[in-house]
Amino acid sequence: MFLALKEIKHEKMRYGLIVFMIFLIAYMILATWGLAYGLARENTVALEGWQTKSVVLNKNANLFMNSSILTKDDLKKINLTDKEAVVGELQVVAKKKGKTGINAQYMGVKKGEFIYKDQDVIAGRRAKSKYEVTADSSFKDKGYKLGDKVTLNGSDHKYTIVGFVKDAKINIEPIMYGFLPAWKELKNVAPGIEASGIISQRKLSVKGKNFKTYGIKEFTQKLPGHSEQNMTFELMIAFMFIISLAIVAVFLYILTIQKLPNYAVLRAQGVPAKTLIWATVSQSLLLVTSALVLALLAIWGTAAAIPASVPMAFTPGIFVATIGGMLVMALLGGLNPVRTILKIDPVQAIGG
Amino acid sequence: MAAIEIKNVKKVYGQGDAATVALKGVDFSADTGNVVLLMGPSGAGKSTLLTIMGALQTATSGKVEIDGQDISQLKEKDRSRLRLNKLGFILQAYNLVPYLTVKEQFQLVDKVKKTGNLRQEELKDLLADLGIENLVKKYPENLSGGQKQRVAIARAMYANPKILLADEPTASLDSERVEEVGRLFKKLAKDDRKAIILVTHDPRLEKYADHIYDMMDGQLSQRK
Ligand SMILES: Nc1ncnc2c1ncn2[C@@H]1O[C@H](COP(=O)(O)OP(=O)(O)OP(=O)(O)O)[C@@H](O)[C@H]1O
Ligand SMILES: [Mg+2]
Numbered sequence: 001m002f003l004a005l006k007e008i009k010h011e012k013m014r015y016g017l018i019v020f021m022i023f024l025i026a027y028m029i030l031a032t033w034g035l036a037y038g039l040a041r042e043n044t045v046a047l048e049g050w051q052t053k054s055v056v057l058n059k060n061a062n063l064f065m066n067s068s069i070l071t072k073d074d075l076k077k078i079n080l081t082d083k084e085a086v087v088g089e090l091q092v093v094a095k096k097k098g099k100t101g102i103n104a105q106y107m108g109v110k111k112g113e114f115i116y117k118d119q120d121v122i123a124g125r126r127a128k129s130k131y132e133v134t135a136d137s138s139f140k141d142k143g144y145k146l147g148d149k150v151t152l153n154g155s156d157h158k159y160t161i162v163g164f165v166k167d168a169k170i171n172i173e174p175i176m177y178g179f180l181p182a183w184k185e186l187k188n189v190a191p192g193i194e195a196s197g198i199i200s201q202r203k204l205s206v207k208g209k210n211f212k213t214y215g216i217k218e219f220t221q222k223l224p225g226h227s228e229q230n231m232t233f234e235l236m237i238a239f240m241f242i243i244s245l246a247i248v249a250v251f252l253y254i255l256t257i258q259k260l261p262n263y264a265v266l267r268a269q270g271v272p273a274k275t276l277i278w279a280t281v282s283q284s285l286l287l288v289t290s291a292l293v294l295a296l297l298a299i300w301g302t303a304a305a306i307p308a309s310v311p312m313a314f315t316p317g318i319f320v321a322t323i324g325g326m327l328v329m330a331l332l333g334g335l336n337p338v339r340t341i342l343k344i345d346p347v348q349a350i351g352g
Numbered sequence: 353m354a355a356i357e358i359k360n361v362k363k364v365y366g367q368g369d370a371a372t373v374a375l376k377g378v379d380f381s382a383d384t385g386n387v388v389l390l391m392g393p394s395g396a397g398k399s400t401l402l403t404i405m406g407a408l409q410t411a412t413s414g415k416v417e418i419d420g421q422d423i424s425q426l427k428e429k430d431r432s433r434l435r436l437n438k439l440g441f442i443l444q445a446y447n448l449v450p451y452l453t454v455k456e457q458f459q460l461v462d463k464v465k466k467t468g469n470l471r472q473e474e475l476k477d478l479l480a481d482l483g484i485e486n487l488v489k490k491y492p493e494n495l496s497g498g499q500k501q502r503v504a505i506a507r508a509m510y511a512n513p514k515i516l517l518a519d520e521p522t523a524s525l526d527s528e529r530v531e532e533v534g535r536l537f538k539k540l541a542k543d544d545r546k547a548i549i550l551v552t553h554d555p556r557l558e559k560y561a562d563h564i565y566d567m568m569d570g571q572l573s574q575r576k
Binding site for chain 1 (some may be wrong): 429449459
């Protein structure tokens with residue numbers, strides 16, 4: 001550690017640049033990953049919030065809730081508990097006078113259901129009557145206010161936003177929570193049609209002539225574009241991750257190789273190889289750790305400063321993988337030259 | 353007792369057609385309390401001999417004893433420990449750690465060799481003797497060649513080795529400094545009972561030597 005620290009202290013510029021470079025790499029990994037995950041999460045965040053385990057949909061809807069319909073008869077065949085919520089989903093364009101429309105998912109629910117009760121209201125209140133809605137907070141970020149009246153798909157009736165809710169997003173679109181009667185009106189359904197589907201917090205396995213239960217995994221994979229997008233993100237991040245980690249390892253390796261002539265002298269003077277190995281490894285770890293601390297601070301600042309319309313989100317796994325991967329590379333980069341250090345011929349030090 | 357005893361040492365570099373015989377059966381010994389010079393033309397084998405008695409490399413054949421211990425069979429790890437504890441080197445190139453100040457060069461010795469180093473006042477005297485007491489805060493890059501050489505001498509002596517080996521220690525010193533360093537070597541040998549072996553081309557050191565050997569084509573002959 002003595003040698004590692006003194007060397008950094010003496011060559012501040014050089015080591016500052018190295019830390020800066022590793023910082024940039026760590027920051028790039030975290031930012032890209034956070035953005036990708038933030039976007040991917042908007043596909044499913046509402047479903048997760050509802051703690052969905054299974055979804056009942058019309059058999060012929062191809063797992064697409066928007067085109068699924070359940071009839072009164074269908075619903076009768078299903079034993080509904082407080083773990084199920086009957087919902088009517090409709091793709092809508094919400095438009096306030098003088099503003100451009102926003103694509104949203106109208107989600108008609110029932111007052112007694114968990115989806116209605118569990119809304120994470122951050123401003124205003126839950127809807128009470130047919131033409132009231134709560135909207136995802138992104139509406140608020142786009143300048144909508146409590147009390148604003150909007151038309152949905154050019155409806156005659158205006159809908160009043162009475163509350164904003166957090167994490168109400170499905171398939172990258174904001175949700176507007178309202179009621180099933182309003183959904184029927186908006187969708188203009190035939191008599192006897194009651195809902196789009198059922199969200200269940202249990203692992204249901206009901207089946208009927210018209211409907212089928214799907215596990216949440218199957219359902220989310222079929223969200224339009226979702227699995228394709230995830231695949232792209234995963235590959236993109238995997239490539240970036242592997243390549244940048246390799247860069248870090250190679251960089252630290254070069255750094256250590258440059259010390260070898262000097263180490264020959266120290267070996268000649270009897271300084272144990274152990275001391276020199278520890279000097280390189282501890283230095284690698286120190287540089288990477290400082291860079292990681294900076295990257296975490298920077299990403300924290302970025303996530304706070306970035307506009308809400310660009311979602312950035314993280315799981316503990318993202319941090320663990322980035323930090324772990326970087327530290328392992330530090331070890332590899334620092335340890336790689338160990339064989340070389342052990343094989344240093346101290347005679348070289350004599351130089352003549 | 354001889355600090356270093358070498359009997360019939362041969363050293364061959366390389367193999368077959370490329371083989372170079374650097375030492376052709378050399379006998380040599382140096383006692384504590386003596387300054388011994390190794391002189392001779394370039395390529396004669398001086399550095400080779402110095403590195404063999406400095407436990408930096410092994411002889412092809414023959415016997416090498418340091419402080420009574422046969423080192424020809426030692427593993428590198430044990431040779432390293434021997435170098436740390438008994439030998440001091442003043443080397444031609446890369447003598448000092450570039451990113452340590454003069455003072456820290458000594459601290460590094462303390463880190464790896466916990467006991468038997470000079471006490472602080474002894475170090476102070478040594479630095480004064482070498483005229484480098486004002487340079488302790490400087491980095492090697494800010495020292496002149498001669499100053500570096502003297503710091504290297506101080507560093508080697510700081511570990512208080514029994515045997516001091518130097519390759520061209522006066523190469524970049526002016527005449528006055530050469531005389532001072534010569535006197536210092538002599539004083540260290542006599543007062544501190546060290547064996548000091550110097551490879552040099554510098555005839556100005558001859559008057560401080562107890563013995564002088566000439567190396568020629570891998571063979572050694574004693575002049576004094
Ligand atoms: N590592 C090596 N591999 C092969 N040959 C070597 C090696 N080191 C030295 N030699 C050869 O051994 C002989 C003795 O070299 P050595 O370095 O001991 O000479 P020297 O007396 O120290 O010369 P100088 O005064 O130039 O430093 C030379 O012929 C040299 O070319
Ligand atoms: Mg030489």
